[in-house]
Amino acid sequence: MAVIALKCPDIEVAVVDISVPRITAWNSDQLPIYEPGLEDVVKQCRGKNLFFSTDVEKHVCEADIVFVSVNTPTKTRGLGAGKAADLTYWESAARMIADVSKSDKIVVEKSTVPVKTAEAIEKILTHNSKGINFQILSNPEFLAEGTAIEDLFKPDRVLIGGRETPEGQKAIKMLKDVYAHWVPEENIITTNLWSAELSKLAANAFLAQRISSVNAMSALCEATGANVSEVSYAVGKDTRIGSKFLNPSVGFGGSCFQKDILNLVYICECNGLPEVAEYWRQVIKINDYQKSRFVNRVVASMFNTVSNKKIAILGFAFKKDTGDTRETPAIDVCKGLLGDKARLSIYDPQVTEDQIQRDLTMNKFDWDHPLHLQPMSPTTVKQERC
Numbered sequence: 001m002a003v004i005a006l007k008c009p010d011i012e013v014a015v016v017d018i019s020v021p022r023i024t025a026w027n028s029d030q031l032p033i034y035e036p037g038l039e040d041v042v043k044q045c046r047g048k049n050l051f052f053s054t055d056v057e058k059h060v061c062e063a064d065i066v067f068v069s070v071n072t073p074t075k076t077r078g079l080g081a082g083k084a085a086d087l088t089y090w091e092s093a094a095r096m097i098a099d100v101s102k103s104d105k106i107v108v109e110k111s112t113v114p115v116k117t118a119e120a121i122e123k124i125l126t127h128n129s130k131g132i133n134f135q136i137l138s139n140p141e142f143l144a145e146g147t148a149i150e151d152l153f154k155p156d157r158v159l160i161g162g163r164e165t166p167e168g169q170k171a172i173k174m175l176k177d178v179y180a181h182w183v184p185e186e187n188i189i190t191t192n193l194w195s196a197e198l199s200k201l202a203a204n205a206f207l208a209q210r211i212s213s214v215n216a217m218s219a220l221c222e223a224t225g226a227n228v229s230e231v232s233y234a235v236g237k238d239t240r241i242g243s244k245f246l247n248p249s250v251g252f253g254g255s256c257f258q259k260d261i262l263n264l265v266y267i268c269e270c271n272g273l274p275e276v277a278e279y280w281r282q283v284i285k286i287n288d289y290q291k292s293r294f295v296n297r298v299v300a301s302m303f304n305t306v307s308n309k310k311i312a313i314l315g316f317a318f319k320k321d322t323g324d325t326r327e328t329p330a331i332d333v334c335k336g337l338l339g340d341k342a343r344l345s346i347y348d349p350q351v352t353e354d355q356i357q358r359d360l361t362m363n364k365f366d367w368d369h370p371l372h373l374q375p376m377s378p379t380t381v382k383q384e385r386c
């Protein structure tokens with residue numbers, strides 16, 4: 001939203017959130033997340049055409065376009081627990097929009113949602129709509145953490161899905177005009193709603209699949225004496241395959257890949273496609289295997305026990321240039337080593353000690369709960385204390 005404000009000075013952007021500490025931080029000198037280049041963008045627009053507020057209802061009521069980017073974590077209980085997306089936050093946002101709106105609005109799905117979510121949202125919005133016209137668009141976000149600003153400035157593509165009706169097409173055009181301020185027209189793709197919703201899940205599944213493929217290959221390399229970096233380089237040189245996202249690792253982490261693939265698996269199951277579900281589930285299984293394989297190798301290399309041995313862990317976030325620890329493989333690795341009674345010294349320039357302690361005592365899937373919103377980086381905390 002800050003990038004929209006920067007690139008479209010003629011548009012007023014109000015970012016609203018029910019979390020008071022988050023909005024307070026957005027309005028302060030210490031932003032609630034660390035992201036290279038973000039501070040610069042916010043400082044250029046804040047107070048001019050970019051505002052942060054907890055007055056959700058007022059700003060939604062006044063808006064012509066409402067982007068909904070609420071969290072859609074994996075369900076922890078009930079039907080589909082451990083796989084399906086929890087749409088509680090989305091549903092409550094949609095009900096609030098329906099309640100407070102007094103004029104026609106375009107409601108944009110920015111969150112990653114299951115395919116066909118727009119149908120349910122449409123029902124909520126149009127039920128008791130007081131004659132108000134709501135157009136739902138799907139405009140999934142493809143930025144990666146750590147390179148968010150770069151990705152938003154120069155997106156490979158912007159995807160907009162809408163209804164194939166004259167009103168739907170008009171709404172698509174309005175959103176397209178926003179992005180056209182800085183994105184070349186040929187990079188703005190328009191589709192129907194379901195294609196846009198599904199493309200986001202598909203893109204994440206394809207990206208994660210590449211990592212699991214190279215990580216699976218790394219196990220075979222270790223068993224045979226081949227070098228996985230050399231294999232990955234040689235394979236990626238084939239232009240049909242390409243070199244990106246072929247870095248072997250301890251396993252992928254982050255708040256998106258696992259959550260979105262589990263969601264895809266659940267959708268396949270619900271559509272009576274168990275073989276397809278199993279195919280994608282394997283991407284997660286290899287990821288879990290890679291993390292435990294790594295712990296086993298560390299333990300095996302130290303005479304089969306790390307009990308009382310001091311081990312330094314450098315880096316705890318799920319990737320560099322972020323303080324985000326959601327689903328970081330470091331949690332599984334540390335828990336595995338702690339299970340064998342290792343003594344760990346953990347350091348990450350962007351993650352606080354408190355956050356690391358919390359992560360190592362929390363249950364899986366709890367990361368996305370609003371109570372455990374992303375921590376401030378130690379740099380931020382230090383600046384705050386001064």
Ligand SMILES: NC(=O)c1ccc[n+]([C@@H]2O[C@H](COP(=O)([O-])OP(=O)(O)OC[C@H]3O[C@@H](n4cnc5c(N)ncnc54)[C@H](O)[C@@H]3O)[C@@H](O)[C@H]2O)c1
Nearest residue numbers: 016017018019069070071072089092093111112141143145
């Ligand atoms: N993090 C990423 O890099 C990324 C990239 C692409 C897509 N996504 C998708 O975007 C969505 C959000 O992800 P996130 O990482 O920003 O999640 P997050 O949990 O960090 O942020 C969600 C915010 O929504 C707020 N919220 C919840 N209900 C609300 C309501 N009714 N009204 C107003 N605010 C409300 C929460 O307080 C929270 O601050 C998810 O669907 C995710 O899959 C995230």
Ligand SMILES: O=c1ccn([C@@H]2O[C@H](COP(=O)(O)OP(=O)(O)O[C@H]3O[C@H](CO)[C@@H](O)[C@H](O)[C@H]3O)[C@@H](O)[C@H]2O)c(=O)[nH]1
Nearest residue numbers: 141142143144145211245246247249252253254256318319
């Ligand atoms: O070759 C690679 C590339 C990445 N990773 C790991 O994969 C994870 C995810 O990295 P990345 O995809 O760069 O970050 P995310 O912020 O999770 O971004 C992904 O998830 C977002 C949320 O849906 C999407 O918007 C992005 O397009 C998609 O890249 C990290 O643990 C990386 O270390 C590897 O192990 N090997």
